[in-house]
Structures are given as C-alpha cells and as structure tokens.
Amino acid sequence: MNARATPSLRIARLVIENFRTFRGPTEIAFTSGGAADEMPVFHGANGAGKSNALAAIDLFFRVASYWLSKAVSTGGIKPLDTALKLRWDFRDSHFGLSMNHRSWPPGVRDPQRIEVHFDDARLGALRVTLTPSGNDVILGLEMATSSQAKSWREPKGKTVSRLPSKPGAPPWEAPTENGPQDDEISALKNAIEAPLGPGSKPFFLLDARRRDFRGIGEGGPHEEGASTLSSATAERLLALATSLDPEETERWRIFVDLIHRFKTLSDREISVLRAPMAGGEVTDLRFEVRGKQILRLSELSSGEQQVVALVAAVLTSRAALVAIEEPEMSLHPENQELVRDILREQVQRGVVDQIFLESHVQVFDGPEVLRFSRSTEGETLVTRQPSRSDRELRARARESGADEQWVTPDGYTRLPSEMRNNLGLQNGGYLWFLRSRPEGRWEAWTEAELDEQLGLGGTSSKDA
Template sequence: MNARATPPLRIARLVIENFRTFRSPTEIVFASGGTADAMPVFHGSNGTGKSSALAAIDLFFRLASYWLSSAVSAGGTKPLDTVLKLRWDFRDSHFGLTMNHRSWPPGVRDPQRIEVHFDDARLGALRVTLTPSGNEVILGLEMATSAPAKGWREPRGKKVSRLRPWEELTENGPQDDEISALKNAIEAPLGPGSKPFFLLDARRRDFRGIGEGWPHDEGTSTLSATTAERLLALATSLDPEETERWRAFVDLIHRFKTLSDREISVLRAPISGEEVTDLRFEVRGKQILRLSELSSGEQQVVALVAAVLTSRAALVAIEEPEMSLHPDNQELVRGILREQVQRGIVDQIFLESHVQVFDGPEVLRFSRSPEGETRVRRQPSRSLDRLRAHARESGAEEQWVTPDGYTQLPAEMRNKLSLQNGGYLWFLRSRPEGRWEAWTEAELDEQLGLGDGSSKDT
C-alpha cells in the first residue's frame, strides 16, 4: 500500500446535540490511555440510540464535505466563519444530503451540533452546526487545531484536550491553505477516489458513500450493485495495488471453512433480462454456485469482507455484523475486521452489535433515560475467552446452554435427576433468595400440578 499524504481520520471523541434521540450535548469517548480505539463496539437495547450515533457520524462527514467543497473553489477559499443557507427542500445527490425536520428530536428546533475530535492533532476537532431559521437551515463549520499553521506538518505534541474554546475560532481561525488541506484530508483521506466514512447495514448488505447518492436506496439485493462493480474492477484491474486487494478478498473468504475449497470469480451475467455483476463460487468439475445460492451466513461473510475491502473509506461502520453467522464465524469476522485496521486498510471500524462475541475493552453501553434521551457510558467487558478460562478454573468444563437454547447436563446431574433418557426441566426463580432452580416434570406435577411438556428438552 502506498504511503498516504493525509492524517488518519480515527475519532477519539464525539459530541452530539439535538440529533434524533440525542437532546442535551452527549459525549461519546472512543479512547483510553490517550489512544483512540481501533474498533469501538456499541451495545444496548433496541431504540437506545446506537444507530443514531452512527447516523450522526455519517451526517457529520456529509455536511463537512459539502461545506468544504462549497468553501474551497477555483477562485479561492472562503473564511471559516462563512455560513451556508439551505432551504428545507434542499437536496444534493452527490453528498446524499436532504434537509428536513426529521433528524431533530420531537418538538425541538434548537441548533443541531455534531462535534468530532480526531485522534491526530493535525486534524484537531471539527463541529458542524445546523440552525433552523424560517424557511432555511444555516450550515456552519467550526475548526480547532493544535497543528502548526501551515499544511500537515508534524504536531507539537498537543492533544485534542488542549484545543482552544470554540468561541475563539472565528478571530484566529485556520489559514486558507489549512482549509484546503482539511478538504483533501476529509474528502479523500486514502487518496483519489477514497471516502471518509461508510455505513453498512449488515441486515441489508448495502451501503452508499459520498458521491453515490442517498444511502440504502438499492433495495435488499444479496450484494449491492456498487459493491459488485467494485469487486469486478478489482478482479480485472492491471494496477498491482488493486490486484492485491482482490487477492486479499479471496484469501479472507477462504478462511471460512465452508468456502475454503471454492474458486471465486466475478463476472457479468444476464439475470431476468438484465446484465448483472455477480460472484461465482466453484468446486472445479463438480459445482458452480452464484452468491445468492450460498447459505445466508456465507452470503453475510462475503458481503462484510467485500464491503470493507472495496469501500476505500477511512472509517467503516457496520450495523449488526453478527446477522446469520454462527458464533465461531462471528469470532472469525471480528478478527478479520481488526486485521484490516492493523494493516491500514481502514483507520477505524465501528460495530453496532447485540452479541458478546464482539465485546472487548472498547465497548460503549447505550441506554435511554426516563425522559427518552440517549445515555452512553464506556464499560469494558470481560472477553468470552476470559470467562471460559475462569469457568474452567472453577471446575466448569462445559457450556451447558447451547446457542439454540437447549440445556445439556453433565452425566452425574442427569443421573441424579433421573433424566438419563432426556426429559424436561423448568427453571424457576426461588423466593426470597432469587436464585434460579431447576425443577423436573415429576417435581412440578407433585408441587404445582404442572408438567405439560411445553419446555425445552435437556
């Protein structure tokens, strides 16, 4: 991979105000020990604001890119305190922007702010503001930087926490060449054709980046047309770096056991009267399958790996990467994603998940207050491997509850409960201790007159 000319876009801190479920300013910290997380994981119940946080990051880059593109023109650079006035019916297909009231909390029309503090001091921090004003929305961009005044030279050891207050920025803001450099760093962080951010909805296996219109407007195809075209370009390119990305894609797919013996190719084929770009998986001389003919879990693996390797985005966000994946493959996906950050393919990956497999030291817990506001706290979780090790140290060699919800009991316990041939158990909470107790069918029949055989087999 060629050396990059722009600073990494890795985010250390995010502040959101008056956006969807975020009303009062809410700070989300993506750093510990002075270093930004490589792969932050969002956990929380449905409706607690995880997707809203990712949507806020997405909107931030769209707005910042639009402002910078408008401010930096062939004739010069507008000052940083310039504001842009957009009508409520404003739409821009390139940046995927549309102005409407739906992104504000119900009944709120105060300024909406999204503030990003980057890990690299040369980028400092940026804040976009949307202020409703009659039939218009006023878009503003503010910048704080601790880098030297000219270009992207090495910082003087200052961190984001030492930035000047926002109200001081207008008087002593960045110079024209700094704004031009910022535009390049935000719009093409990994070089020509790259993008700052993309958001992948793993449930739909689709995404759109800046320059590709509005997100999620290609339906629910197995693989988005955009991603398929990118794979075709990689597979047929004469550029060594692009060819290497295609090889990396194939190698990563082959790490999944059920796909390890298949040759992978990408081609155009007529489907339902239209020429469509599709993937082909072949066991030579025996079987050829299209992507849509693989299992749902295999399709998910292909979509996730393809999206990360073809996006050309510095920051990647994936909603529910665990969809359709066995826990073993979830662990493999987690490892593969982290490798892409370590290799410099992407700067940072955000995951919104409902399973513990993706847990680690970078977990953020989302919840809702009684008033309906989103709350976020950093709560590192113990890894599953550590829990297993601790259980083994305590004499528990087996996991008794299967992923399907069935309970597997050690032979000694089955014998003691007279369940050598299987049967039913009911788990009831005792009073007043509140511990869970296992009751056999015969015991419930005797005590409560129950035991209709409606629960899971052991």
C-alpha cells in the same frame, strides 16, 4: 498498501447535541486514556440510539465535505451565514446531504452540533453546526484552536473571534477570513474527502441486515437481481478482479484469501463477472468447486452471504472509517469470532483507520464497550464500561463441558419471555448449558450461577 499522505481519521471522542434521540451535549468516548479504540463496539437495546450515533458521524462527514467543497470552489466562504444558508427542501445527490426537520428531537429547534475529536493531532477537533433559521438552515464548520491542532494557526495581526465554550470544552474558530488560510482549508478538504487517496471516502455505513450501504458519491439501495450485494459493491469487486494496478490486484487477492479462511468456502474458486438478467446485466460472484459445482452468491447460505458481504464492504469501500450494524446476523459463533479477527486485522494493516460495530453479542467486545440506554424522557445516554465478557470463566466452563448461548433483550435465542424473566435475563446476558450428574439431564445456568458452580460460591440450578 502504499503509505498515505493524509492524517488518520480515527475518532477519539464524539459529542452530539440536538440530533434525534441525543439532546445533549452527549459525549461518547472512544478511548480510555490511551490511543483511540481500533474497533469500538456499541451495545444496547433496540431504540437506545446506537444507529443514531452512527448517523451522526455520517452527517458530520457529509456536512463537512459539502462545506469544504464550497469553501474551496468559491475561494473561501465570506460571510459564512449567507454562503451556506440552505432551504429545508435542499438535496445534494453527490454528498447525499439533505435538510430535514425530523433529525432534531421533538420540539427542539436549537442548533444541532456534532463534534469530532480525532486521534491524530494534525486534525485536532472539528465541529459542524446546523442552525434552523425560518425556512432555511445555516451550515457551519468550526475547528478547535489548540496547540495540538497543528494544521490550524492564528494569522499574525488578526483577531479570531471564538464561540462561547463550556467548561473543559476547546475554544472553537470559524474558518472565515480571520481563520485558517485557503491552502489549509484545501488540505483539510483533501484529508476529509479523500483520506486514503483518490476515490476514497471518509465514512462507510454497512447495514448488515440488508447487506446494503450508504456512501458519499454513490447511489441508493441496489435493485432486485441475482446478486445479494449492492450493485456498487459488486462493481467495485469486479474492478478489483480485473484491474492491472498492483494495489487493486492485491486487494482482490486479500479478499479471496480472507473468504477462503471460512471452512465451507475454503475449497471454492472465486470469480466475479457480469451475467445477463431481464432488462440488462448484473454483476455477481461465482463460487466454483472445479469440475463439480458452480454457485451464485445468492445460492450460498445466509451465513456465507453475510461473510462475503462483510469482507467485501471493508475491502472495497475505500473508506477510512467503516461502521457495521449487526455483523453477527446469520453467523455461527465460530464464524463471528473469525469475522471479528478479520475486521481487527484490517485496521491493524491500515486498510481502514477504525471500524465501528453495533452489535447484540459480546463476541466482538474489546476490554471496554459503549453501552447505550434511553432515559425516561427518551434521551439517549451513553456510558463506557468494561466488557462483561470473562474469558477465564468461559475457559473454565468449557473445560467442565459447558456450552453458552447469548440471550438478547429481544430474545434472539427464541426463549419465551417468561423464561427470560425467570432467569433474570430481561436485559440480555449469557445462558450456559451443562449436563447434570448423575442424571445426565441438560440444565440451563445463568452466568452468576455458573460462577458459583465453579467454586466461587454456593450452587443452584434451573432445569432447561
């Protein structure tokens, strides 16, 4: 991959206020004293606010990109409150930006703020603000003024008015005529809108359940057809496969190599082409065992389709930040681990700056995870906690012949709710299966019980 000229967009901290289930301000830390997480993992029950946090990041980049585009095209926004006063029915198809009352918490019309603190000191921190004003909403963009935000400096002989700050919060500066100069605004625009070079984007959100995406500058959901990929992803794969550009050719080679790491696809030649369909053509993938069988993507198993969609999304999105909702869908546990390793490798290789995962399994966990919950008032709460995974315990359990199954609060293992309650797994957890001695009967154990069984306490069991 070519060296990049723009700063990394990896996020170290996110603050959300008055957005959907976030009242706030609610801080989400993607670091614990060191560098920001390569692959933050969100855990929590359905409706806890995980998707809303990803939507807030998405909105941040859409608003920032739109604001910076207007600032550069008009030679600077002066004054800010009139230049970006938009009506509630405003829509912009390129940036995918729309104004909607429903993104505020019920009964709240205070300013909506999304604050991003980047890991790269050259970017520092930026905050977008959406302020309701009668039939309009006012968009604002501010940046932290600190010694670490090196790209932004206070012009000599001018006074910069700062917004009131809460204790511990950075001072903020609105980029008007007293703020950063036009060349600095242009540099920020380039860093945000094209972080990986021409044609790239800041943020890409993949809904793994529908293998679909939402990206700046691209259309809506894919139409019905032979391919289970979105039309934009399929077209990007075709462009990679047929390109004469060495970097694009290398991306196609990496895509094929990664797909071949999965056992059931390891012996298939992969090609991408346009095939005739009713009313036109569709771009689709072909998987061939030479001289024996050719399969379309839609004819692969659901797990194999998931593998292709995840790898294609990361490699073709050309996004600095990638978010994936429920990457574990349809995947065998062994393939979940392989997907985890592949995703982490792409961050380490610099293909993407950071990957966010919203998951209901622990396979993807790092040392710490973000746990989402809802208060009795319906407000999203986020805490950073050590991962519950215990690798040593798992290794000892498997040596004893135990297998494990993740149980989610929604019962993805299809256990009856009464059984989950009796096992104390209302909030999810691991259920382990061992063959008892001497009867040879299978028994189900919770993690705490297994801990005791392996010599750390007394013993007890529950028959499966």
